[in-house]
Amino acid sequence: MNGARWLVQALVAEGVDTLFGYPGGAIMPFYDALHGAPELKHVLVRHEQGAAFAANGYARASGRVGVCVATSGPGASNLVTGIADAMLDSVPMVVVTGQVPTTLMGTDAFQELDVFGMTLPMVKHSFIARRVEDLPRIVGEAFRLARSGRPGPVLIDLPKDVQNADASQLPAHASLGIDDVDAPIDASLHAALALISQAQKPVLYGGGGIALGDALAAFRTFVDATQIPTVLTLKGLGALPAQHPLNLGMLGMHGTRAANLAVQESDLLIVVGARFDDRATGKLVEFAPHARIVHMDLDACEIGKLRHADAGVRGDIATTLTKLTLPCAAHLHGRHGAARRQWRAHCQERARQHAARYDAPGDTVYAPALLKRLSELAPDAVVACDVGQHQMWVAQHWRFDDPRKHLTSGALGAMGFGLPAAIGAQLALDKGRQPDARVICVSGDGSFLMNVQELATLRRYGLPVKIVLLDNQALGMVRQWQELFFARRYSEIDLSDNPDFVAVAQAFGIEALHVDRADGVEAALQALLEAKGPALLHVAIDQAANVWPLVPPNRNNAEMLDDSRPDSAAPSHATATPTTPQEDADALPA
Template sequence: MNGARWLAQALAAEGVDTLFGYPGGTIMPFYDALHGSDLKHVLVRHEQGAAFAANGYARASGRVGVCVATSGPGASNLVTGIADAMLDSVPMVAITGQVPTGLMGTDAFQELDVFGMTLPIVKHSFLARSVDELPRMVGEAFRLARSGRPGPVLIDLPKDVQNADASHLPAHAPLPTDPVPAAPDASYHEAAALIAHARKPLVYGGGGIALGDAVDAFRAFVEGSQIPAVLTLKGLGALPADHLLNLGMLGMHGNRAANMSVQECDLLIVVGARFDDRATGKLAEFAPNARVVHLDLDPAEIGKLRAVDAAVNGDLRRSLDALTPACTAQTQARNGGARRTWRDICLQRKRDCAPRYDAPGETVYAPALLKRLSELAPKAVVACDVGQHQMWVAQHWRFDDPRKHLTSGALGAMGFGLPAAIGAQLQDPAAQVICVSGDGSFLMNVQELATAARYRLPVKIVLLDNQALGMVRQWQELFFERRYSEIDLSDNPDFCAIAAAFGVAAFHVERADAVEDALAAMLACEGPALLHVAIDQQANVWPLVPPNSNNAQMLDPEADAAATAAAPSPTPANDKEDAHAIPA
């Protein structure tokens, strides 16, 4: 029983059943301990893939994801995935090998101070100097990863610590997760009073709802209060997409109904959201007429970017449960009043601003394809990469659960989608998992096709190919006077041939009238499959809030053109009364 074998048993005691990694010199003792272990190790083809797969596993399940790498480049290749977990509050434990303690500080082969490198992007870092430290470190690592606002923790393990005798160490006992405190009763009264007096209240829900296991409580609050709601990118699914009071996503690529309602409300009830710049636009002009009630577990988020009028700091589920009865009573007492009028305005705007899917032409219209796929696979877990396709998924997929939408929100890491989908599939082999990617993002971790093929994971990949870095191209078109710089991907490889080389079934579609059959063929495959979709390079994501603008200042040429086409033709002035109506 050496340190490495003790660690393998400790991981099992913590409830770990699957870990993602790639072996190398300084982590070899641990890989030797895995031989014959009950732990399922998934061999990825790049350490970044290991971190993103553990990340996807954790996002989809709510459990701690675990990734493993050797020292030096193995450890540094984990860094992007660790940062993503930190910024999106994902529980993860990263285990890295390290050179023997006697060689540390000597610039030994593959020595790297990963402890120092990761300090800004983890909840905590551990560096074991002795095998006797392992019980405390492992227990603390998992406790910290799970507790409060979740996040990643690093354990750096020198090779000699892994090899050291651990026969005297006790069997590992997991530490309990820190209890989540309830908010003070006084804060509920303050929040309820503000809600009672609001004439145009609006709920603004974020990713903290899922993290706090508060989805049911959030839905009960919205139902009881009958207050319209908007959601952030990470909050999508907290209310089902087809819920009457769900106005949709707000922010830079949010819909008009959500953004306009935020700008006009007189009270913003913020639940597990953090006033991210992509959600608020120009912060000084965000919800300019609104007072703020902010419910959040993390006290650092309350008042960080926007002053609040009532702070409810504590367990979100209990906070929502405490507020719902009072708000339900208020709603019943206010039927037919100003609040009912406000709700009707919001819902009418939602109907008026609903997206259209009848794009003319023979080419594939990506929003229509994604909407149709969400109808064909209503229970799917969707892992996105980053770019235009990510925003189209957020706008047009009909999510009913926030844990079914895996997206790199705060970091915006290209290459996230495929390995995250692999992690999500492995946490639930029976789940239907779909990766939506773009041609730029897909090539960043294309090697993980080998992982999907090796383990026969039935992940389905929809690859939207516009032969460009689409989001960068869109910004260069709009804000850089069409000076297109380094966005051309017209020399993309044959993606279907690449998939076939990895042993993955592949299909191609480029006509709108062939989309239905192509989607059906992809979904019918038993193992992994890729659908390569050729789309128009000039297609943009609308609406768009320009830089340094408020959320009411949306660009949306498609909606403007549709409105112009639907408007009645003006009647020519043919008498004096009409002539007077025309300004001089």
């Protein structure tokens, strides 16, 4: 029993059944210990970034801790983007990296890298195991911290000699579980209730904290009881089903007109598990200018960080919503009831007036219509999305009914996330005994090539992930911004030399199809979904297609740009006043 074998047994004791990684010199004792551990399924990715994103997708889809492993030096540094993504989107992960022996640390040994220091700004905590006796404390704390409070990644840097050291004297590992979550204090609840009772134009603003706090049922009950119009962030999508009559859609840079205008006109924002991200608020000083703020969050650091909270309610979100539901409903249907009913009807009518159109002219494939149709054909699918125009189209047009079905790199905006995250999600659903669960990866031609090697992982494990690859032969979101805000000075966005993606997929042994006409979309989607194993649908779309609406940089959310041709659902251009690169510096797309 050495340190590596003890760690394998500890992972099993923590409930880990799947981990993602890539071996190398400094982590070889751990891989040797895995050889005799049937309880752990190790998934060999083809790049360490794929391991981090796959663990990330596993955690997002399941709500459990994702685990990834890499060797020292370049193995560890290749994990960094995935670790940062987990930190910024509050994803529970434990990251294990090999390290050179403790006697060589600090000597610039082969493949030595200070991953502890390198990742300090992007983890909840870091550990270096300098003695084998440290392992029980470190492993227990790592999993407790990853799971507790606002989740996030924790790093364990594991020197090779510690892995090889005698661990026969160590006790069997026992999980520390999870910290209790604080309940909100009564004074903050009374303050929130007082503001809500006075509001005539209230809006609920829900974010990713709803799913993280297991508050989905409480949030929906609150909405139904209070009948408050609701907007959602990118990570909050699905907290209220897309077809719910009070769901005005996503707010922010590419949010719906109904959502953005409701927020701008509101007199009270009830913010639930959201953090006033710049992509949601637009120009912050002009965001919801007439609204007072009730801010509910587990993380005290978020309350008042970007916008003053007139009532800050810190604590478990589900408990907060449950305690406020009945008294809020009584107040909202009593005094000012007529004004609130009129406000609700106004918001809903505007949502109907500005509902998305899918009757695009022409014979080419209109991506929003394709994605909306795919969401109808696969309503229970988990969607892992890359970053770019296709990401926003998914957010706008997919009809999500659960936030854990929408996996996307929100705060970091990391291209290359989609395919490995889909692999992790599929394995999470398989382990959850959902063999019929469907995972769909939506990617763009730019993002897809960043981790295309994970097609080999997909094929090796026979995972039935379905890939929709939207190909406009450009870095679409950057191209759109250069068109609108940089006087069409297109710089380094041309991807017209893309490979034949169908041939690429087939070379990996994956079934592939192609569609480039609107009249072929239905048959192509049916064929994709009916494929028995992994499959890719290559979709050629118009390079000039833009994501609408769009809030320009340094503008408030009421100043949305839209199609310059009002009778068309598939615009290629919109009029906009060009801004300078300096004005756009704080608002560039991913």
